[in-house]
Amino acid sequence: MPQTPVTILPLSQIKERLKTADLIPLIESGFVAYSDKQAVVPPVGELIFEDPPGETHIKYGYIKEQKYAAVKIASGFYNNPKLGIKASQGVILLFSQQTGELRCVLLDEGLLTDIRTAIASMITLKYLAPKKVDKIGIIGTGIMAKLQLAYLHQVSDCKEIVVWGRTPKNVLAYQDYFKDSPYTVHIAKDIASLAAQCQVIVTTTFSKEALLQKAHIQRGTHITALGSDTAEKIELSPKILQMADIVVSDSLAQSQSRGEVFQARKANCLNTEKLVELGTLIKNPALGRQDADQITVADLTGVAVQDIMIATAIFDAVTQAK
Numbered sequence: 001m002p003q004t005p006v007t008i009l010p011l012s013q014i015k016e017r018l019k020t021a022d023l024i025p026l027i028e029s030g031f032v033a034y035s036d037k038q039a040v041v042p043p044v045g046e047l048i049f050e051d052p053p054g055e056t057h058i059k060y061g062y063i064k065e066q067k068y069a070a071v072k073i074a075s076g077f078y079n080n081p082k083l084g085i086k087a088s089q090g091v092i093l094l095f096s097q098q099t100g101e102l103r104c105v106l107l108d109e110g111l112l113t114d115i116r117t118a119i120a121s122m123i124t125l126k127y128l129a130p131k132k133v134d135k136i137g138i139i140g141t142g143i144m145a146k147l148q149l150a151y152l153h154q155v156s157d158c159k160e161i162v163v164w165g166r167t168p169k170n171v172l173a174y175q176d177y178f179k180d181s182p183y184t185v186h187i188a189k190d191i192a193s194l195a196a197q198c199q200v201i202v203t204t205t206f207s208k209e210a211l212l213q214k215a216h217i218q219r220g221t222h223i224t225a226l227g228s229d230t231a232e233k234i235e236l237s238p239k240i241l242q243m244a245d246i247v248v249s250d251s252l253a254q255s256q257s258r259g260e261v262f263q264a265r266k267a268n269c270l271n272t273e274k275l276v277e278l279g280t281l282i283k284n285p286a287l288g289r290q291d292a293d294q295i296t297v298a299d300l301t302g303v304a305v306q307d308i309m310i311a312t313a314i315f316d317a318v319t320q321a322k
Contacts, residue, residue, distance in 0.1 A: 007104045014108050017317045023119045028282050030305035035279025039063045041304045052079045061304040068094040072307040074113040092311045104315045116306040118147035124224045124298035126155045127288040129200050133158045137194040140204035141165035141174040148202055162197050164188040192216050203235040214239040224298040225260045236260045238269035245294040250278045251303045260299040
């Protein structure tokens with residue numbers, strides 16, 4: 001039998017297919033398969049660089065009874081923007097589950113990782129955000145902070161955004177980026193004032209010290225933490241997870257070695273009885289927010305099933321178009 005040709009998809013084709021992809025139910029189904037033990041996802045591979053600072057994550061796996069296995073290599077090099085290069089870089093490889101053949105190379109330059117992370121954030125808001133949301137707080141000003149507003153309309157009608165970042169010029173640039181959008185972006189003088197105004201807070205930084213503190217958080221707040229995807233990073237004080245009524249992790253296995261849940265465990269600040277895996281929550285929304293007064297936290301470290309689902313959808317769309 002002849003070798004099946006390998007499809008190589010450049011970034012331009014990937015962007016075109018993303019325009020029509022219905023990503024929230026797609027990624028939700030991946031999380032459900034993961035929590036139902038229908039996915040094989042080994043521990044994350046990781047390279048940490050010091051000079052210049054950066055990191056490369058290798059996430060891989062497959063979902064049973066699907067067509068492809070995926071290997072995703074994604075990097076973040078924090079000084080790249082100073083060189084005129086995107087901080088995020090990467091590639092996703094799809095292999096046939098039947099033969100092991102390489103079927104597709106997605107030259108996404110880290111875009112699919114960024115988007116599937118933003119979609120996971122939207123899923124947590126869908127199930128955990130309070131019904132009445134006057135303002136949403138964004139901590140950080142990079143690509144992930146921008147992508148929150150690209151998909152927010154799919155899960156929330158809120159148009160009032162409060163942003164905080166360490167670098168004033170970046171905060172102003174973030175505000176300017178959305179000047180012609182449906183959103184009104186307000187700048188917070190500090191994190192405490194952001195938290196005082198917002199019923200939903202999304203953290204998107206590379207921080208290695210807790211930014212949000214227990215004293216900042218009002219009753220009824222939902223927090224989604226996106227930045228803590230290594231053992232060293234932390235955005236939330238572990239005491240926030242201690243006070244929370246519900247804590248959701250995208251991967252209970254990964255939370256043993258990274259993320260806000262990992263940090264809270266280290267600090268002996270987590271009651272595991274209130275810990276729920278995201279796929280389990282999607283299957284049973286009753287495990288989520290029950291009243292407006294609850295404090296809820298979602299800790300997202302990124303799971304290979306997200307990469308499998310989004311890469312497969314892009315490749316299938318290209319194949320069908322042909």
